[in-house]
Amino acid sequence: MTKTVCIISLTPVTDEPRVLRQSKALADAGWSVIVAGFRGRQEPPAFWRYIEVEHVYETRRLIENVKLDWKRRLSPYSGQYAEDYYWSHAGYDGIYEHIATLENVRCDLAIAHDYFTAPIAARLAALSGGRFSVDCHEFSYEQYMHDPKWIRRERPWVHAMEKRFLPAASVVTTVCDGIADALQSTYKLQKRPVVVRSTAFYHDLPFRPAGERIEVLYHGIVSPMRGLEQTIESVKLWKPEYHFVIRGPGPDDYIGSLRALADQHGVTDRVRIDPPVPFNEMVPRANAADIGFFVQPDISRQKRFTLPNKFFEYVQARLALCVADLPEMARLVKEHGLGTLVPQITPDAIAAQINDLTREKINAYKQASMTAAMTLSWQSEADVMLRAYGIEPARPKEMAAT
Known part of the structure; x- marks a missing residue:
């Protein structure tokens, strides 16, 4: 039965x-x-x-x-x-x-x-x-x-x-x-x-080497306490070829505040906020980016032990990772050689890690995601x-x- x-x-x-x-x-x-x-x-x-x-x-x-x-x-x-x-x-x-x-x-x-x-x-x-x-x-x-x-x-x-x-x-x-x-x-x-x-479900996606324009992607719920304000502020310190894309659902007033922040720091031409895409399209769409990004402050055990869906979706999208140096994410980043860790959630610290990601490093981390994709899959x-x-x-x- x-x-x-x-x-x-x-x-x-x-x-x-x-x-x-x-x-x-x-x-x-x-x-x-x-x-x-x-x-x-x-x-x-x-x-x-x-x-x-x-x-x-x-x-x-x-x-x-x-x-x-x-x-x-x-x-x-x-x-x-x-x-x-x-x-x-x-x-x-x-x-x-x-x-x-x-x-x-x-x-x-x-x-x-x-x-x-x-x-x-x-x-x-x-x-x-x-x-x-x-x-x-x-x-x-x-x-x-x-x-x-x-x-x-x-x-x-x-x-x-x-x-x-x-x-x-x-x-x-x-x-x-x-x-x-x-x-x-x-x-x-x-x-x-x-x-x-x-x-995430395993996706058979191609390796896509970094081009002239480097896209740093945050996808997921767009809400406070996810480091988005600090990251937008840091974009003015990034190398000119690096652009930040935020993709996901969130309250209109909060998304409006992020757009206003980008305008305040003079980076509206380098910060794009996209609407959410259906679940089945999230990983394939992410494959067009270069770096999967997520930082949040270490203010509690809840935040410290974060290991979110997006971490594994970035791997399935074959991206290099740039994430907060928090123990659960850091362990997998180091074990599989997936990317770089942001030690502090400040504009300067974020910019330093982004700028250190040369095209050669990005491609090497993308290749590491190719290797780890089946192991780190649903x-x-x-x-x-x-x-x-x-x-x-x-x-x-x-x-x-x-």
Whole structure:
């Protein structure tokens, strides 16, 4: 009998790389796949049973809001209060009812993406007589350490939620070793979370030597705390043939502020901000660039242990890499000879590393990405995920990029 998995991610799931890869591996292993989440720009894959959900906020009386706020405040002392607050917060109860009652979902395995879907997955697993797992994209306990309001108001509740649900999950997975260790030590987990890196599907793309114009590409979510402001400011210090391209989704006002910053520093002719492209086009489009770029500040363990989708997408695009000197990315850059590391997130430090990337070095790093592409691909990582869920991968396996 075919087993069923329900993947719950409160993101635009049709554009969410980790959900798309995860669901493909499970479908290839013979499982029936249900995915619940917000609608993205792309149509869902044909093999999904897709359930579009949304937050529905209820109007409450003042006294009800006061009671709920006290539950949030008391959540560090009571996991039940933390969960009670959750079910009345941001319409999560309505999302569960949509999946379990309106759509009548029953599954053998419910996979929660991050702590804020864990209660939904846990309740759905209990209803179905199945298991639930939590896939932690982040070390959420330190996710917004730059925001004093979040630290004061939300962080204790986040900690209480993860403390309640991570130990109860049949499997906890995460994206890198640093976060796996932090989760295990913070929540006293009996088993270390299984590391399933956010590697990209393998792409068979050509080596493209650097030309007269050198393109430095950042692609991904366009938002603060990703070093974009410092990088735009640094462009005026770059050699004239080097240009910076930002490609991805982001709030209009923030993107407008980046354009204004480029104008302020006199580099509008060398900074281009492109709209996002569909998931299937991200890596092939990136192949037209020369350097894959990502820096962010080391202000917390969450930031320190970053190992994002884009790192592996740049490798699949056969780019040279220029990334922050943070331990998870640095280890792979050094192991595979993929590029250069930025020691500080300042305009001067960024410019120094970019200017040091001669065409000869760029081509050598691109060749290193050619060599590492299969090793650092989802084709190599999918089996790790399947075995974490107790699923033996099918043989022979063909998992081409979708």
